[in-house]
Amino acid sequence: MQKICAGFDLDEGSWGYEITLRQLLTEVWLGLLDIAGSETEEIHKNKDTDEKMKAMMCYIQEHYAETILVEQLAEEAHISKRACFRLFQEKLHMSPLEYMREYRLRKACMKLVKTEASVTEIAHDCGLGTSSYFGKIFREHYNTSPVRYRKEWHDCDKNRHK
Structure with missing residues (x-):
């Protein structure tokens, strides 16, 4: 802002007026480019980390049934x-292992609601190991068992259609 004001304060009749004015305007532009450059760097940095997160999350979505x-x-x-x-931690405020567990549990919930597959099949299909381990982490996360979750969901759905 000072450089812009200095440009208005120049005496048009002074020796080297145009060169001095051009120098002040160049410094203003350089200052603006410096500000824009740091913001652009931040955007590129975020874009790069977002792409990395996307690649990892896509991998989880494609391979969640496997050991990852x-x-x-x-x-x-x-x-x-x-x-x-x-x-x-930066992007999702959780570890990759926590994210994988939550993703698998969400997939399991969908299968509990939309299929008649057994809890053992769903545990295996979602990469959650044995039915006992699946039941344990399901209860920790949802405060109910997978069987009760399915029953309550189906009961709720039946009541909606009456």
Whole structure:
């Protein structure tokens, strides 16, 4: 702002007026480019981390039924294991393992509601191991068992259609 004001304060009749004015305007433009450059860098940095997160999340969505190691996620995004943990914490406020567990549980909920598959089948299909482990983490997360969840959902659905 000072440089712009200085440009208005110049005496048009003074020696080198045009060059001095051009210099002040150049400094204003350089200042603006500097501000825009740092913001553009931040946008590119965020875009890059967003792309890495997208790659890892897509990998989880495609392979959730399988055993997934954090190393595999990191490799998918071309980053280190430590950077993988940091990105998940920064972007989602949870670890990659927590995200995978939550994703698998959401998929299991959908299967409980939309299919007649057994709890054991659903546990296996969603990469949640045995039915006892599945039941344990399901209860911790939803405060109910998978069987009760399915029953309550179906009961609720029946009542809506009456």
